Amino acid sequence: MNRGLSLLLLVLICLAVAWSSFFVVDEKEQAIVTQFGEFKQAVDRPGLYFKKPFLEEVRRMERRIMGSDTPPAEYLTLDKKRLVADPVTRWRIVDPLMFYKTVYDETGAKARLDDIVNSELRRELASHDFGQIVGNERDPLMQRVASNVRGKTKEFGIEIVDVQIKRADLPTEVQESVFARMRAERDRVAKQYRSEGQEEAAKIRADTDKERTILLAKAYETSEKVRGEGDAEGIRIYADAFGKDPEFYSFVRSLSTYEKAMSEQSTIVLSTGSDLFRYLMTPGK
Amino acid sequence: MRSQFDDDGDRPDVADVVAQVSQAMKRNLRRFAPLAVVLLVLVVSYWGVYSVGPGSQGVVRTFGRETGKTGPGLHFAIPFVQKVDVVSVEQIRRMEVGRNSDDRRNNEARMITGDANIAEATMIVQYRVADPSKYLFRLRDSEGTLRATTEVALRSVVGRTNIDDVITTGREKVQEETRATLQKLMDEYQSGLTITEVKLQAVDAPDAVREAFHDVVRAREEKEKLINEAKGYQADVIPKARGEARKIEREAEAYKEQRILRANGDGAKFSSMLAEYGKAQRVTRQRMYLETMERILGKVERKVVVDKDVARGALPLLPLGQMVGNPGGGKQP
Numbered sequence: 078m079n080r081g082l083s084l085l086l087l088v089l090i091c092l093a094v095a096w097s098s099f100f101v102v103d104e105k106e107q108a109i110v111t112q113f114g115e116f117k118q119a120v121d122r123p124g125l126y127f128k129k130p131f132l133e134e135v136r137r138m139e140r141r142i143m144g145s146d147t148p149p150a151e152y153l154t155l156d157k158k159r160l161v162a163d164p165v166t167r168w169r170i171v172d173p174l175m176f177y178k179t180v181y182d183e184t185g186a187k188a189r190l191d192d193i194v195n196s197e198l199r200r201e202l203a204s205h206d207f208g209q210i211v212g213n214e215r216d217p218l219m220q221r222v223a224s225n226v227r228g229k230t231k232e233f234g235i236e237i238v239d240v241q242i243k244r245a246d247l248p249t250e251v252q253e254s255v256f257a258r259m260r261a262e263r264d265r266v267a268k269q270y271r272s273e274g275q276e277e278a279a280k281i282r283a284d285t286d287k288e289r290t291i292l293l294a295k296a297y298e299t300s301e302k303v304r305g306e307g308d309a310e311g312i313r314i315y316a317d318a319f320g321k322d323p324e325f326y327s328f329v330r331s332l333s334t335y336e337k338a339m340s341e342q343s344t345i346v347l348s349t350g351s352d353l354f355r356y357l358m359t360p361g362k
Numbered sequence: 363m364r365s366q367f368d369d370d371g372d373r374p375d376v377a378d379v380v381a382q383v384s385q386a387m388k389r390n391l392r393r394f395a396p397l398a399v400v401l402l403v404l405v406v407s408y409w410g411v412y413s414v415g416p417g418s419q420g421v422v423r424t425f426g427r428e429t430g431k432t433g434p435g436l437h438f439a440i441p442f443v444q445k446v447d448v449v450s451v452e453q454i455r456r457m458e459v460g461r462n463s464d465d466r467r468n469n470e471a472r473m474i475t476g477d478a479n480i481a482e483a484t485m486i487v488q489y490r491v492a493d494p495s496k497y498l499f500r501l502r503d504s505e506g507t508l509r510a511t512t513e514v515a516l517r518s519v520v521g522r523t524n525i526d527d528v529i530t531t532g533r534e535k536v537q538e539e540t541r542a543t544l545q546k547l548m549d550e551y552q553s554g555l556t557i558t559e560v561k562l563q564a565v566d567a568p569d570a571v572r573e574a575f576h577d578v579v580r581a582r583e584e585k586e587k588l589i590n591e592a593k594g595y596q597a598d599v600i601p602k603a604r605g606e607a608r609k610i611e612r613e614a615e616a617y618k619e620q621r622i623l624r625a626n627g628d629g630a631k632f633s634s635m636l637a638e639y640g641k642a643q644r645v646t647r648q649r650m651y652l653e654t655m656e657r658i659l660g661k662v663e664r665k666v667v668v669d670k671d672v673a674r675g676a677l678p679l680l681p682l683g684q685m686v687g688n689p690g691g692g693k694q695p
Contacts, residue, residue, distance in 0.1 A: 081380035102426050105502075122427070143502050143503075165514070211476070241511070244517065246472060246473075246474070252480065263575055274585030277592065279592070285596040303611070304618060307620070314622065339658045341661055341662060344665075
């Protein structure tokens, strides 16, 4: 055996041993060390670690939070409505050994998780009305589902961050009836708008007409009052003036009336006995 | 070398080769050493030097464990021992959620509103990496999680809001609440992401009922139109009425003034006539009477003068009707 060759072999063996004795656990992972299937240690912090070369084996697992998207399924609510819900669960492995022992890997975990989430969700949805599930009750409801699932998955070394309903839709057949209802509701709203418009317009027109009538009536009131004042004043002035000699007024006014009353077409029949013709037949005196 | 194989066919022992190489190395060590060092430095540099761009951070892992962060610039990491991930922490990333697909069953955009209607909404989420360590090491598939969680948040908010608010007035509120819910969930998932903005893109009723929704919009416009027309009527009628009222009042005032002024005039006229009359009553009276009669008789075309003795018997016999009915008849005897 050559010295050089043995040196090379020694270096190779040392490398192999070193390679097999150290292992790196990344920030993203955690690991368990087993010896021929027998659990030796769990590593949940990242870094460089030592193990017995060749005998011990490292199994790495996810340390990050993962999502498990359960396929959409139909659920029945308390008020017997059907709902298509698509739950999604966020979880992570907190006990690698337990996880390894019970579900072995992620595929196994997901299968178990889906079953549990489905049944817990079904139970919780069945005790709530549709409106609550879609609306305000959703958050506390999902928190209850999450806590129930959390209790059941503890034995798998899994921690549930939360369970959410990604989509909650109505089945296609039900959607049609919802659309029909929406249309009816919209029609009602549209009609209401239209009649409200007519109502408002009629109100405004009526108010306008009322205001106009009142304006004119008030003007009439004022005008008659003013006219009356004028007449009264006129009467007073005439009475003052004519009262000085009523007989003369009567005479003057009568003459004026005669003159106005006679037109060109009038026919006058006069007697010679009238005062006017006093001198017609005789010079008098 | 070739001659060795050809000559005796005896393959050289591996040990011999190693020995020869090591001997050659030893011999030439002085000559090769600097070259080897330069080569080593170059290789190490090539593997170990990395640069972090502006607005980015380098996250350094030593043997898998996070050991530090580096800012923009040129840095060195020990090859094989350290790993570096460079993540932009300022770049605003963008994701569209709720693409309207034709598949009715799996329509991302479709959701149930608080009043049990169905609305369709697409949304744009803008976000950036705020904490590169969490982004890299705490959550698997950040983008996928963000997409799913946006749907959760949006549906949760829309599920509490009426369809009218979602479509029209409440958009801002829906956006803000969705952003807040999304941020809260993403923090719970230790995503290391900051949601900078959530924008509702198209929000509308589904195709099947869109026409009914548009009719409501039209009805609202019709309502406004009717009201405006009525207001127009009001604006037309009231000023006119006001003008008319003013006219009536002014006419009355004018009448009053006229009445008083005329009375004053008539009174003054009478007073002055009376003053003169007082001086020579009989003559004035006679004169006025005769003047008036003169004017009257001068104007009237048909005059009949009857003797006072005849008058009593003849008057009923006069053909007054004929004289009235025949204006051109001239003077009668």
